[in-house]
Amino acid sequence: MSSTERQLLTIIAEAVLEQRLIDLVKRLGAKGYSIGHVRGEGATGRAALDFAGPSVRLESVMTDEVVDRVFEALAADYFPHFAVVAWVVPVRVARPERF
Amino acid sequence: MSSTERQLLTIIAEAVLEQRLIDLVKRLGAKGYSIGHVRGEGATGRAALDFAGPSVRLESVMTDEVVDRVFEALAADYFPHFAVVAWVVPVRVARPERF
Amino acid sequence: MSSTERQLLTIIAEAVLEQRLIDLVKRLGAKGYSIGHVRGEGATGRAALDFAGPSVRLESVMTDEVVDRVFEALAADYFPHFAVVAWVVPVRVARPERF
Amino acid sequence: MIASIIVDNLLTAPVIAFVVAGLATLVRADIRLPEPLYAVLSSYLLLAIGIKGGRALGLSESAELWRPLIAALALGIITPLLAFALLRRVGRLDTINAAATAAHYGSVSAVTFTVALATLEASGQSVEGFLAGLLAVLEVVGIVVALALARDRGSSDGWTEALLEVIRGRSITLLLGGLVIGLAVGDERLAPTDPLFVSLFTGALTLFLVEMGVVAAERLRDARDAGWRIVVLGIVIPLANGAIGAAAGSLAGLSTGGTAVLATLAASASYIAAPAAVRIALPSASPGLYVTASLGITFPFNVILGIPIYLAMAQVLT
Amino acid sequence: MIASIIVDNLLTAPVIAFVVAGLATLVRADIRLPEPLYAVLSSYLLLAIGIKGGRALGLSESAELWRPLIAALALGIITPLLAFALLRRVGRLDTINAAATAAHYGSVSAVTFTVALATLEASGQSVEGFLAGLLAVLEVVGIVVALALARDRGSSDGWTEALLEVIRGRSITLLLGGLVIGLAVGDERLAPTDPLFVSLFTGALTLFLVEMGVVAAERLRDARDAGWRIVVLGIVIPLANGAIGAAAGSLAGLSTGGTAVLATLAASASYIAAPAAVRIALPSASPGLYVTASLGITFPFNVILGIPIYLAMAQVLT
């Protein structure tokens, strides 16, 4: 395979944010995303959040520029008040034009 | 821990491919795999695919040779007609003989 | 974003271990974790394990020290008798104090 | 008299199921039902309530409806304001948290409503069918009014978004969808669906309250963090709102059963629609506070003691 | 006459539920039922239809069965060929896409079949019990014939794989499993299961059609991309196939009700078994085309208008 690099961004967030995060990554340039569901604990404490169902686990493979933009937006609008964590890993992909 | 490297391959694909992808990675030498389910969007458009249920998210830790073989097979048989994306990350594992 | 590195540990294990693994990573210093469910195959064979439901997929972003401690504990108490695999990837995070 | 009504309410299958599951959870036994059942049963209950309401609506004169509708609107305005005032003064909450919590008390809990219906049915009281329609009205209005309080004080962004979330959300849509289905199909042609939507209703509610018992008990554990003022208000606010609701019901000319149900609606606190809306509109408010109050304190209080009290109020006032 | 049959069909609970949920979705309200319910209800419906059929089969003479079976086989050959011809000529689709879509019209929709049964029951018409067996036959044959068309033209690889997928897939297995259970247990000993498999049937169908309303409405939105020719054919093909089915039913000596149901089967388009098989056998065909046609156009057409039309056809022909 070609060894083109892209960034895999994983976001875990409380359930009410699902649609908002999808809109966010698409608006900032991600060409695709996948969503699963998880349960967990972090700084916020479990009980206060899971009334709305399991947390969202969004993953999206994107370019470096897009990942930076998304992180900025997360830091500005979501980190302060919502239960959200995110991390980034470089991945190798085929068909780089698709990401 | 020992710092042996292996490759973590993640494949996301439309639901009808589930059994076929399992057979593929096993046939080409993967010693294990895990399957979860996600919903998402990409180049294909959501609506045309989810009639068969959520997409498959297959992950498998494998050797470099196996990952190359799987990628070739994906490119030959699945990328052209099916909704499939895949990416690879190097991971550290214990008990490398298990992968 | 700041480019602080942390380690993302992924553990896949048979269902009965769910609560035990959560307790383990918390006790050894992880500040958070997320749990999803998968089905798969590995060295143990599928049939002998899934009576208790789908396997656990735990992921937790942690410091290098914590990841080493967790791996040691896994090797001592879980690898010998239980169906468990684990791998580690370095990830970039924002707000490193949260992990 | 109240004692006997309380016993009558307590000994119904749904309420006992709630109590047993709650106690089991408090002693750390796992009586949780499988996850998908929660969502399935709550959708079923909403749709079934809606269908029942629409069916009854089809048999009512529209002239009967105006006064109860006005009563519901009035309650949707008064109850969150009263809750807000109490939460500010007695509860000592800041504006944001007081408004966030008031939204829950201004809105309603469909499950509490349903338990009231089951209790009244068990005691042979009849209830006006159109009350399910008022449930939908009250669910929205109370949230709007409370969020407006916070907005006036300049601290809500997601306001319209939050509102759309409530109005287009599943709980309203299933209820209204059921109403329309019930109304359009009509009493007679609905008969073949009765085994599902009528006969199974109380059993399904019983099953659902097993799950609610678990969830409420888990919340109750958090009550310590919320503080005793919240615990007290979690009982005082529903009693106050229930009294106002009973008064409104009797003024609107409802039957004793209908008045008891309207009082229950006024007294009940939302724990699905309101938290979701508030989380968006007032993200800085603390869910630990408002979810604990509505789900951990007020919900069990209403189910176990409140409903018989509101029924007694209704009997006095009608 | 047709007008009154249409109204009778429209006002049943399942059809109204479908319409209400579809309209709600078109105005972007979320009336979707929880995800697990979809799979659970569709398994339940298939098993219940099967059991009902097997039970009736146990009470039938096997001599009655030959002519309807031949009729079904004939329909399984004729209807996909007719659909293919129309899709090529009128629809201007290439061979692959025409064959892919024809597989859907050659196969059947168990839910459409079920709505027809409920409608006929509501109007007091009796129906031959063994029709559930014909449903299983038709489900497979039509797909095979259409895929053979594409294969002849050299463009299907996953052919046997696709076929096994259909034959061993859940929808056939649950239906046939139910048939065998119904046949083996027999009418009398099945009585204790009646509260689940008989009494709840119409209610469960109503609930299922809420979900189908959502899904079909989402598909309908895609109709614009598919083009007006597909929209027209999504109505013309079922009408043509329905007429052929009605003729076949009356030739096979079925009752009026049975003829109407066979016509409905012929007219209905698969949206579960066929898409899965076609996706494997003809991966280059466009799902946006065939799923939109069968689920977004033909399914709602049949449920709302088609079934009463096929019943009218049956009344004329028997």
Add this chain to the structure above:
Amino acid sequence: MIASIIVDNLLTAPVIAFVVAGLATLVRADIRLPEPLYAVLSSYLLLAIGIKGGRALGLSESAELWRPLIAALALGIITPLLAFALLRRVGRLDTINAAATAAHYGSVSAVTFTVALATLEASGQSVEGFLAGLLAVLEVVGIVVALALARDRGSSDGWTEALLEVIRGRSITLLLGGLVIGLAVGDERLAPTDPLFVSLFTGALTLFLVEMGVVAAERLRDARDAGWRIVVLGIVIPLANGAIGAAAGSLAGLSTGGTAVLATLAASASYIAAPAAVRIALPSASPGLYVTASLGITFPFNVILGIPIYLAMAQVLT
């Protein structure tokens, strides 16, 4: 006589459903029900059995209960010991694996119990209501005794953990929760929940046995790896334990139906609570062995042939 009882048992809907689903799976057809249904139905069955038991308990004299309770405790001690001896001697298993497997035979299968109830009901036999309570006792005691065997021989760590897992686990909690609900609410006030917990019971069991047929058939495939000794013991142990159970039942003064059910309980092998406990307490034991034996061999044997045999034993002994 046994032949006719076997046929009577075989031809009930739940048993035929089990057989049909098992055969379908053996020929690789996919008749699996959607995943969430498995968990939902098993919770429902446990709760419904519990409620039924609690209701009957409320109508019993407590004096009647002592002797059956002692019989159950005795069975909880004797049956795992007998199983252990057979598995060591005849099965040639090491201590750990023998104890692990014995825990399954010492414990019970609520579904096997339920099939026995349905069979007896179909044949008009009445059964003491309090047996559901004995089910809860037997479920725990047998596991404890067998794990104690392994512990004595120095090889169990997770012992208390494993025990808490069983006692606080869902299957015990739902059963006991149901008992308390049934007892507290009482026969009369439970009536509104009958459509769910009584009428639907046999149908739900039938549906559940479809799923069990799939699961058991998958296990049966693994039987080859487990060896023929395990296969033979998977039939001999339940027959031996069943005979002891029948003797205990008649000594305890149970009715014929009650004796047959107690025998069935003694004969049945756990495949939910025991595997989970054993996996924790004896992680080095092989699940491929004990799950195959209890789920792949003993469960189908009991459901198809065992229950009528235990009924015949009960008829001889009472």
